[in-house]
Amino acid sequence: MGEKLLEIKDYSVRFTTDKVISRAVSHVNLSVDKGEVLGLVGETGAGKTTTALSVMGLLPKYAVETEGKIIFDGQELTGMKERQYRNIRGKRISMIFQDPMTSLNPVFRVGDQIADVIKIHNPKISQTEVNKRVDDIMRMVGIAKERKSEYPHQFSGGMKQRVMIAIAIAGNPDLLIADEPTTALDVTIQAQVIKMMRSLQKELGSSVILITHDLGIVANFCDKVAIMYAGEIVESGTLEDIFDKSREHHPYTEGLFASLPNITERTERLTPIKGLTPHPSELPAGCKFHPRCPKCSEICSQGDTPPQKQKETHMVQCHQIHEEEM
Amino acid sequence: MANTGKDGRKRMKKRGQMAEAWARMKTQPIAVVSLAVVAVLVLVAIFADLIVPYSKAITQVASDKLLPPGTAGHILGTDGFGRDMFARIIHGTRTALEIGLISAGASIVISTFLACLCATVGGWVDNLIMRFIDVVSCIPSLVMALAICAALGNGIPQLVFALFFTGLPMHTKMVRSVALGVAKMEYVESAVALGAKPGYIMMRHMIPNLASVIIINGTAQVSMNIMMGATLGFVGLGVKAPTPEWGTMLADGLSYMLRNQYMVLVPGLVLALAALFINSLGDSLRDALDPQLKGRA
Amino acid sequence: MAKYIIKRILMVPVLLLLIAMFVFFLLNLSEADPVLMMMPAEYSQEDYDEMAERFGLDKPKPVQFVNWVKSAVTGEFGTSYKSKAAVSDEVLYRIPVSLKLAGVTTLLMILIGVPMGVMCAVKQYSVYDNIVNIAAKFMGSIPGFWLGLMLILVFSVNLHWLPSFGMKSWKSWILPVFTFLLPYLANYLRQVRSAMLDCIRQDYVRTSRSKGQKESVVIFRDALKNALLPIITLTGGTFASMIGGAVMIEQVFAFPGIGYKVLEGINNRDMPVILACTIILALFTIGAQLIIDILYAVVDPRIRSSFAGKKKVKKEISTAGGTN
Secondary structure: OOOEEEEEEEEEEEEEEOOEEEEEEEEEEEEEEOOOEEEEEOOOOOOHHHHHHHHHOOOOOOOEEEEEEEEEOOEEOOOOOHHHHHHHEOOOEEEEOOOHHHHOOOOOOHHHHHHHHHHHHOOOOOHHHHHHHHHHHHHHOOOOHHHHHOOHHHOOHHHHHHHHHHHHHOOOOOEEEEEOOOOOOOHHHHHHHHHHHHHHHHHHOOEEEEEEOOHHHHHHHOOEEEEEEOOEEEEEEEHHHHHOOOOOOOHHHHHHHHOOOOOOOOOOOOOOOOOOOOOOOOOOOOOOOHHHOOOOOHHHHOOOOOOEEEEOOEEEEOOOOOHHHO | OHHHHHHHHHHHHHHHHHHHHHHHHHOOHHHHHHHHHHHHHHHHHHOHHHHOOHHHHHOOOHHHOOOOOOEOOEOOOEOOOOOEHHHHHHHHHHHHHHHHHHHHHHHHHHHHHHHHHHHHHOHHHHHHHHHHHHHHOOOOHHHHHHHHHHHHOOOHHHHHHHHHHHHHHHHHHHHHHHHHHHHOOHHHHHHHHOOOOHHHHHHHHHHHHHHHHHHHHHHHHHHHHHHHHHHHHHOOOOOOOOOOOHHHHHHHHHOOOOOOOHHHHHHHHHHHHHHHHHHHHHHHHHHHHOHHHHOOO | OHHHHHHHHHHHHHHHHHHHHHHHHHHOOOOOOHHHHHOOOOOOHHHHHHHHHHOOOOOOHHHHHHHHHHHHHOOOOOEOOOOOOEHHHHHOOHHHHHHHHHHHHHHHHHHHHHHHHHHHHHOOOOHHHHHHHHHHHHHHOOOHHHHHHHHHHHHHHHOOOOOOOOOOOOHHHHHHHHHHHHHHHHHHHHHHHHHHHHHHOOHHHHHHHHOOOOHHHHHHHHHHHHHHHHHHHHHHHHHHHHHHHHHHHHHHOOOOOHHHHHHHHHHOOOHHHHHHHHHHHHHHHHHHHHHHHHHHHHHOHHHHHHHOOHHHHHHHHHHHHHHO
16 A cells, blocks of 8 residues: 555553553554554453544543654654644544544534534634535535534434544544444444445545454454554454454454354354453563463463564464464 | 342442542541541540530639630630630530531431432422422521521520521432432332332432432531531520630630730631531542542543 | 523512511520510510500411511511611611622632632642642631631731721722632632533543644633533522621621621511511522523523423524524
8 A cells, every 4th residue: 555644653551540550552563554444453441542542642641651652644743742733633633532422512513513623723714614614524424514503412322423523524634533433322323324434434535543343344444453452462464364264363363253243154152252351450471361362371471472473464463373374 | 038138238338338438548648637637626525524624614713814825724815704715615626516416417317318208209298398498498508597596595405406407408409319319220129119118228228328428418517517506606696605615705705806816816716627627527538438529630 | 491480480479488487487486575575674564565566466476477478568578676667678778788799709709719710620630739729628617707807807907908897988898708708719619620620521522622622722612611510500509608608797897788687687586677688688599599590501502402392492593503
């Protein structure tokens, strides 16, 4: 593909609450090319949202330490001045948040909430022009423009998420981060929203980071996939790399697939991954997944993070897999 | 049988919550200091007679009028009647805590009962209680307390009743709103569906769940009532004449205010500090019992 | 909404009647004989009967109450036992004084408390936040009347800067307003802080930041407009408790307001005066509550639409949409 748009290099985040250190994200490497869709997959608490907020520069300022670099279109975002960052947020990178019910401001009209983005980044624009653009954007996300003077509480969940998407695309950003955009929605609405996002992505040509735990959505939408577990990327590659069952995969990825219902193959029961995601303040030594791993051997519980095995675009971080077998 | 098992577990969880709150409180220096000061106040109130005999607080010695603080035998001086200020402050602590604790305690017990009644029985009972409270809460609480004291006359029991009654409406409203939430919980609904009586639901389900709101509001009410008791004493509607009480001491000092400023300074300062530390204890309790309220960035 | 407000206003006389009834009942628990209190040291039974008849105190209690209500409807509010004059002449002119005192204080409280509270929330755990918080905790625990005495000692007695009592010039307002303000302001700004803290942590604030919005707009427009709801409630509640608190302030500074009069009435067991003053104070409270409810609907669209029927919502939207 083309040029690199976003590069996350060896990036880590640590939170300190009540003297307890939580390693939310550790040594993450990710890149997104222009026009590309990256799926970031993992369970709740794997550090996906923290990574996304880091790109937006919206991590809480209090009790947070970060390491590593985030580079966006040649500019280093990490350590950037707030003034400069504001010109990027909303205009060049924007984000769709997980819960549309709480992410919209209840006391402002939805039209005004969309118009904000346009006004912030085009201070000299006329009100008529703003109105016109808001109408256009609302049409794109499939909301009747008459509803722009309504308030969020008058919208259903799916419609609210459309408003969120409208806010995110209003600045015509180069990179769109969608943080579990459908988790809070009904299943029937989920499909609609994903379909709409896909056509919008084609129309606008933006890059997208899609955060989800739904591999079905990933298969439908993404070009590249990164699997996150306990703050680390345990496997990454193109869609084909990850979804090709003939190849070797990280045991966690295999677990994720095994816990999916499959219509084509009739299986008696789903195989869940045993155990729970560890809390980021109590991560085990060695491979973070080893206490839950069916292939775990002695080496897995020792030392630091396992080495990353690379074959072309495909990367797996596991002791049990050898590069020659990939 | 299943029901008792569930309750057993619930009570254990409750004890766990209190222990957890205590563990959180121990780490906060302000909380520990407040608790210590309040403990000292309580001890002073209990052992007032051991510190200085009551007679010293009420005996008027004509020759010892208006002695300044630091005089031998009268560490805080004497008032216009020649009574020892220190003894009056110490025994005033007893009066203040007596008034504050009993009136606030009574308010809480009765208002919790009323609130639970509203929440579990509902219907016309709830309506009647709430309409009465609507009417009563339109009267400013100080005016109400003044009116009750005026009607009933001076004395500690009358004062306690006035403060108890004045605190009732606000508490009932607050506890009721929490109790209504609890009444909608599934375990309460299932108990109702199993035919549990309102009294059982109140004791088993409501009270444990209301514990934290009761403790928090109760502490605030104690300091509020001490303050209001002193206010009433200050306008001459509180305790009967010789009883040592901070507000009355302030009022006594008023006529000597220009020359003997310590007479209004000392009791007021003691009153303010007592209120401060009780309030501070209340805040710490709230933070410890409801850590979400404190919240972190 | 209008319908709701009218309904509320129509309820006011009923509420006032019930309040009067309650206070009347309460004061009659007293065993003191009001007629006796009005009599000179030496009097005959005839004098006593005459006095009782003059004030209608010879009638049964319920009749006394009905008579007072009748008198209240005409605007006279009965005759004061103490001054023997119509209560209205003694009480009504005090209303503006009390309203002005509470109004000015509330206004100052909002103007100082909201920005300070918001700043504390924004800079949570900073040195500023900690200092303001501790100072507020301290101030909030000081009894207002004692603070008044201390300020009189310092500024009137020792420094001779300000008058200590009465209402002669604007200078007379400084100490009472300041004394009144400080404890309420302290509690108010702490509550504003916690209301604001709740709002700052909401997801929509993050959304606003994600748009590239300036931090000042994020805080003072997007977060504060939401925090206004609890702040309105707080302000109303504080105003209501100020109405009661004013009694002590007016007493300490000998300020000719309703609070001063109600205390005088209570000390004299002057039933008609107490009733009239209580009714007026209750009216203040009810009025404040009504204003809060209206403001609430102005700020929160959710409440507005819960009042309006579905058709009305549509209408409002189409007209509002036109102006947009």
